[in-house]
Amino acid sequence: MKKTITALVLIALIAVMSASAAEAYSYETGDQAFSFKAGLTIPAFIWFPNDSTDSGFVSGSETHMKLGGIGSLSYMYFVSPKIAIGGTLGYSFNYSRSAELVTEVPIMAKASWYPVQTGRFDLIASLSLGIAFTRYSGGFYTSPAAEIEIEPVFYFNDNWGIGISSGLLGVSEIYWKEKKEDTSIAALAPIKLTCHYRH
């Protein structure tokens, strides 16, 4: 965690320093941005809100999921100099204690806010809403999913940049009647390296 914070601070400092030497890039309505992200997912929690036997909340290793991986592609379109909307397609995997693979394929609409823009450095906060296709041990489920994300990005030139993102990816399962106790929200904390292209 300490290393992550250090890396974020370094990226921010480099961005600020380089911003003074370069002609500032400024976003306009109609600009577009593409990004590719890859990284790790840390199991955060699983919450069963209808669980009658106990609190229904398990976190960390109690989720019985292990450290996993994630990758995603995003496309964003600027509807104002600070707001972009678009979509993202991802894939994540984690192993359970029984060594079986939990996979999720989220497809989400995404809205991003760029509160800090220096030309060489962007700080991006995003909210994604959509669905996720979850598969595990022969079971398959399609359900609502959401992700919140914060992402500092350093640009080498006007178009290409790298960054690091972190946040929370939540996937739900919704059941009724006798299975309602299995209604759940599972959250992963992804940490991703990102590659951006804008124009």
Place this chain on the structure above:
Amino acid sequence: MKKSPIAISISIILLCCLAFTGCNLDAKVGIFRKVSTSTETKGVRITSAAGYDSASTTAYFITDSGLCKQVKGNDDITVLVANTETMHIKQASFYTNSGVQYIKYLYQNPTQDNQTTIYTSTLTLSMLTSSTAVSTTSGIYAGFEVTDGGKTFTSLQNGEMATLTNLSRMNKVITNSNASSSPNVNALLVYWTDTSSSEFLTLITDNGTTVSKYNIGYSAIDKDIASFACNSNAVILIGKENSDIYYITDITASTEAADSNKNLSDSFSNSPAIGFFDSANSVFYFKGNDAYNSVKWNTAETSFTVDDVTDGFAEGLLESTSGAVKIANDQMLVFTEDSGLFILDLTSNSNSEF
């Protein structure tokens, strides 16, 4: 041009909504429930149960490594007979004869072109030595033995013989046992074909003193049975295709199976045939693909109450199960495929590692 990305986003959202309406709700247990109750893999894959010795509290089973044993309270799995390039153990059964303990096992040589040749070895446990011969035995099932050449079907347990005459082909064999002491019935359900191509569904029961054979009348049911459980007289059968519940009220009076017109919601399409009867609570249990399933039978009204069991004794044991044997009154020993051995305690409705 400026509107197209917005249109794309709206389309994505609409697709999301459309896909959500197509949710797969067939799963018996929620996916994340299954994940959060998954148990640690033991690093060995158990393919079938071979038996349990109550005197030494030792379980015998077959893994990808060969014939193995595990003593209760000890995590170590000992390989008694290792698979080799020329020997793959397929089935095994523990038994005692004149006070001496043996395991009889079948194996094949995968390097031979004709892999249908079956060898039988008898491992004397006190000496850990095996004697091997090309076998006339084509199957060993929970103490029952099927002899090749297709003429006889014998019980190893008490020397009594139940004969399937003119046996041509064993299509399917399912075994089970009761969880409770009374009545103590081990049973075998055999779907077989005779030499004139007639098909039979035969139930063979062993209550410790008597072996009985019943040809089940299946005109009203699907003979492709996935699982079954019985007590002294009553039998519940689960159809493979739709998990239909069939029943025979008193097999000593009539062997005709009837359709209850009810079915379990779990799938039995690829599950092993784990079924047992808990006479203390008068409940039949069947392990499906996703959960344990209970069937309570009101015989007076011929009505059935079905439910799925995902907690209590089933907590954390929802993954594939390779076999189950009774080890004590109201206790079943379950051999999970990847997570080792567990004891189901039906009295306390809990489970524990073996």
